[in-house]
Structures are given as C-alpha cells and as structure tokens.
Amino acid sequence: MNTKRLFGRLAAATLLFSAFSLSAEAQVQTHRVPAYSGRPQARPVYSTRSTSPALTPKIGIRAGVNVSDWSGDAVQSVMDVASFANGAVTKEMKPGFHVGMYATLPISAGFAIEPGISYSEKGAKLVGTVPFPALDFLNARVTATSRMAYIDVPVLAKAYLTPGFYIYAGPQASFLVSNKARVEAGALGFSAYKHDFDVKNQFRTVDFGVVGGLGYQFDSGFGLSAGYDYGLSSLDKNNRFDAQNRVIKASLNYSF
Structure with missing residues (x-):
C-alpha cells in the first residue's frame, strides 16, 4: 500500500474520532453558574422568638413594720368613758x-395575681395616767396592750399603672396564733408591775378582712410597698364587744 495514502487515512480517522468525542462531551456537560466576584452578602436569618415580654411567675420574700389598732363600737365606748377622766x-x-x-x-403584661403567707403582729394599746395634776411629777402610768399574732393569707390582685408602679387589693384570711394581754404599771420611770395574760381562747381564731395599697418594683428585684388591712370580723368570740383589726403596713420585698 502506498505510504502516503496510509498516513492520509489514519489522519482522517483521527480527526473524525476527535470530533465525535468533543460532541458527546458537550451533550453530557452540566451547566455551570459563573462565580460571583462581588462583595459577599449575609443571608437574612428569620427568628421565631416572640417580641412580647415573657410572663414569668416569680416568688419573693417580704418583711416590714406594722402599726395596729382596733376600731368598732367597743373601742368608741371605751374612749367615751375615758373622756370623763380628762384624758x-x-x-x-x-x-x-x-x-x-x-x-x-x-x-397579662399589666396584671397579676399574688397569693402570699406571712406572720403578722397586731393588737391595740391603752395607756392610763394618774388624773391629778398635782401628781404629774410621778409620771405614773398603767398600760394595757393586746399582743396578737396572726398568720395572714392574702390573695391580691396587682395592676401596674406604669412600669414598676402598681396598686393592689384583695381579700385576706388571718389565723390567730397567740393573743396575750400585757398589763404594765410604773412610776418615776421604773416598772413596778408587768404581767401577761393568755386571752387567746376569748377571741375568734379566724379574722376575715380586705387589704389594699400601692408599691414600686425595681428591675433589681427589690421593691417597696405600703398598705392597709381592714378587718371585717368582730374579734370577740362570745360577741360581748364589737372590735375589728386595723393595720397600717410598710414593707420591703425581693422577687427572685
């Protein structure tokens, strides 16, 4: 066979094979997205968290001072009799x-229910002096004090008027723990007599009332409040006299 003709045929076959291979590769090649050469941009992230504040229950402790008294027909009668003694x-x-x-x-965001329990001292106090001006130098005094201790169980409704500032009100049941009448007598600054009488069995064991007041709760957890307890039940178990508890309270509290 002629050498030139043989090389010509081999060259033609090679060109045909190359053309077929390029055509097949073009058919199976996937489409490629050209690379982005600009500044990278952050993809937005969508949060599922609610933007409203969380309504989280809290517990706390409270302590403060009481200033107590009795009110009612019996107390008024005592004061009417005392007026005849010139004070x-x-x-x-x-x-x-x-x-x-x-x-x-x-x-809700501006309203809460607040049950509680506390130990609370209540009672009343009468002070008698010698009704003779000539003996004022003796400074003779006789004091009778009802020293009552209760377990108070209030259920309060709190309404927030502004962030932190609130008013509250609600019913309260008070359970009598102890009640002692203390009688003291003295003169010239010296105590001459002191004795406690247990009179718990002469008073009702449960006192129902209503309470109300206002306060401010700081973001730190501390808070201040002032309120008033208005007793509704007559204190005497045997209905011999009519008297009810009245208490003014000032408190410091901390919520966890």
Missing part, C-alpha cells in the same frame, strides 16, 4: 412587724 386614758397605736413570702402569677 387620763388614751388609745395608742401598737407597733409590730410582719415577715413572709409570696408568689407573683402574671395574667
């Missing part, structure tokens, strides 16, 4: 304290 018998507010805990249960 020899006077009624004074009795100091005390309270301490306890509570739970704040939010219902």
Whole structure:
C-alpha cells in the first residue's frame, strides 16, 4: 500500500474520532453558574422568638413594720368613758412587724395575681395616767396592750399603672396564733408591775378582712410597698364587744 495514502487515512480517522468525542462531551456537560466576584452578602436569618415580654411567675420574700389598732363600737365606748377622766386614758397605736413570702402569677403584661403567707403582729394599746395634776411629777402610768399574732393569707390582685408602679387589693384570711394581754404599771420611770395574760381562747381564731395599697418594683428585684388591712370580723368570740383589726403596713420585698 502506498505510504502516503496510509498516513492520509489514519489522519482522517483521527480527526473524525476527535470530533465525535468533543460532541458527546458537550451533550453530557452540566451547566455551570459563573462565580460571583462581588462583595459577599449575609443571608437574612428569620427568628421565631416572640417580641412580647415573657410572663414569668416569680416568688419573693417580704418583711416590714406594722402599726395596729382596733376600731368598732367597743373601742368608741371605751374612749367615751375615758373622756370623763380628762384624758387620763388614751388609745395608742401598737407597733409590730410582719415577715413572709409570696408568689407573683402574671395574667397579662399589666396584671397579676399574688397569693402570699406571712406572720403578722397586731393588737391595740391603752395607756392610763394618774388624773391629778398635782401628781404629774410621778409620771405614773398603767398600760394595757393586746399582743396578737396572726398568720395572714392574702390573695391580691396587682395592676401596674406604669412600669414598676402598681396598686393592689384583695381579700385576706388571718389565723390567730397567740393573743396575750400585757398589763404594765410604773412610776418615776421604773416598772413596778408587768404581767401577761393568755386571752387567746376569748377571741375568734379566724379574722376575715380586705387589704389594699400601692408599691414600686425595681428591675433589681427589690421593691417597696405600703398598705392597709381592714378587718371585717368582730374579734370577740362570745360577741360581748364589737372590735375589728386595723393595720397600717410598710414593707420591703425581693422577687427572685
């Protein structure tokens, strides 16, 4: 065979094979997206968290001072009789304290229910002096104090008027723990007589009332409040006299 003709045929076959291969590769090659050469941009992230504040229940502790008294027909009768003694018998507010805990249960952003329990000192105080001006130098005094201790169980409704500032009100049941009548007598600054009489069995064991007040709760968890307890039940178990508890309270609290 002629050598030139042989090389010509081989060259033609090679060109045909190359053309077929390029055509097949073009058919199976996937489409490629050209690379982006600009500044990279952050993809937006969509959060599923609600933008409304969380309504989280809290517990707390509360303590403060009480200033208590009795009110009612019996107390008024005592003061009417005392007026005939030219001020020899006077009624004074009795100091005390309270301490306890509570739970704040939010219902909405501006309203909550707050049940609690606390130990609270209440009572009343009468002070008698010698009704003779010539003997004023003796400073003779006789004091009778009802020293009552209760377990208070209030259920309060709290309404927030502004962030932190609230008013509250609700019913309260008070369970009598102890009640002692203390009688003291003295003169010239010296105590001549002091004795406690247990009179718990002469008073009702449960006192129902309503409470109300206002307060401010700081973001730190601390808070301040002031309120008033208005007793509805007559204190005497045998209905011999009519008197009800009245208590002014100032408190410091902390919510966890």
